[in-house]
Amino acid sequence: MGKWHLIETLAEGVATLVASGDEAKGLVSIRRNVSPAVDILIEPIVEHVRQTREPFDRVLRSKKVNQSWRFYAWPVIGPFGDVHGVHLWIGDPDESIPQRRLTSGVYWSTTEWLIHQTWESGAMSGSRLEDWVPTALSSDYINRAIKFDKEQEFLEITLTPKPDMVLSTWFSVRHDDGHAMQWQAVLRPTPDCTGVRILYHDFSDVYQPSMPSLAEMGLQEGLEGSNVHIALFEAQRGSVVLWIGRAPEWLSWQYAHLNGPFVHPEDLPQLQAIGQRVNNGEPPQTAGVVRLQGFDGEWVKSSVIVRPFQLKDRPPHAELTLVQITPAADQG
Template identity: 35%
Template sequence: MAAVSEVSVNEWHLIETLGKSPTVVSVGGNVKNWATTKRLSPSADVRIDPIIEQVRSSGTKIVLPALDSARDKRSYRIECLPVVGPTGKVHAVQLWIGDPDVTPTPPRIVSGFSWLLERFVIAQTLEAALMSGVKPEDHVPERTPAEYYAKAIKFDDSEAMLAAGLNPVDDQTFDADMSVLHADGRVMRWHMWARGCVEEGERGLRLLWHDVTDTTPPRRPTLAELGMQESVKDSGIYTAVFCTQTAVLALWLPEPAPWVKWRDIPGANQVIHADDRHLLSSAQDKFNLGSTDPVHVVARLRTENDDWRPSTLRISPYPGPLTERLAIVQISPLTES
């Protein structure tokens, strides 16, 4: 029995192509639950899947001004546009199915990006940077996870994203929403979809961002969350999550230490001085043997002037499923006695 069409005529459909089988994840900015593409055909004799696959494989758009349906005795305008990720793979296609005499509205705001586990960086396209108001001349092709998380004023799934990125399972899906502050001061709501990737050179996650602010109000930090940020500033102790084997800063909880340079650094693991990075892995070795006692050390952290400032680190086991790879690190400036 043929699938019943669920296509929305004269509307943009977002179809993720992050893994083996494309699925519909948004229609007109309304998020869908990884829905099948089989119901996109407006008529039994108008096949949409081959068009999606052609755009996915070629990376070029297809425009069919009037595709005839003998069954319906009418025509459909089809436009299919690729959303290319930073490695050149097509992460999604935007599909318009409409009446021939209706001019399509501008495509939705979408971008592709990748979590590359080998170097522990997030690679992004220019389109991804533009979504938050970054000027083209200020675009940076790669960011650390901490820099990317810092875009958000509300993101409750950072741990789940870390877990998915650090232990990628081929084609495994993950999605979440994030509230992001635009450069012009407005708060946006983005939805993210991801699939695990184990291909050589792309091991990690392939991801997709979609601005859905016009259909779904952004969520904002709670008063408790805002209060926690202020108490952190008052205490002078700042908490971060580090990958212990690579010394990569994963994210701040919730505020970054103001004297530490962690944006726009040469490498994702260069927050801590090269001669001090072993302190994290040494602490992890103790935790892996069963110790839960915090490890107190002094390490040099990069400053805004690219100098190195001695700081006190209190390293504790990470209390989640990635406890063998992550640690909670409380950071405070070393005071001279």
């Protein structure tokens, strides 16, 4: 009986096995783990699909074992036309090919602080075609996550990428219709480290979505009850990189790069200056009342406290801090 294999091709000259049938794989060799016979090489098939960006469908025969298989390969194309992965089915020539699992490729820009996405990546989480946009903020994506593993490694590869980095991890993601999904994700930086290519794979039919621990849930509920919200903040652009816990429902922070600035332009220099002082070793400081984007064009007066954010090898082009946000009316 045939089965699907998912191969990541996020870096030039690299092709490793991500999943085989109903089993996740840890970036292992495709030569030793995919080919049904020693005289049938998988690498040329993968490279052909990577170069042509077209499906591959052919019956190949092994002289060693005197048997034939059908090889059907489908490219997972990213937002800039490069192939982030290859879905490869190998089975009997007369066998019907089952449906592939949902996959997509996105590109995380470390200079623009934007995620470039394909229609397929939006559709995986339920976005309708009329609501899809080609770019999103990291906070737009991460806020969908119910839980994601290897948080520190994820932040390091997306905020301080190095050419030899690679990360295979899991996300439990909230679908627009309310159910949870379990996504496998593989990330590799580009050679110049100006971006990170990502391959997403919906493995929900096999792996149960992971849920926050009791401690994590308690932290989120406690912050929500006090109306305190904490975010990783990039002061240079005045944007939220990710929310730690739940995002505030009283602020319009999603797609701020399209809908207008998150921080009032007159208040941003103050946050930038405080962030720089905190990052230079000064203790946490209050920014006082800052106007943040609300709904219907309204600015919401908010109390903001700026705290240092510790990350090994901080990116030189970013002023990253932690900000604690509460409605100004709650202060006093």
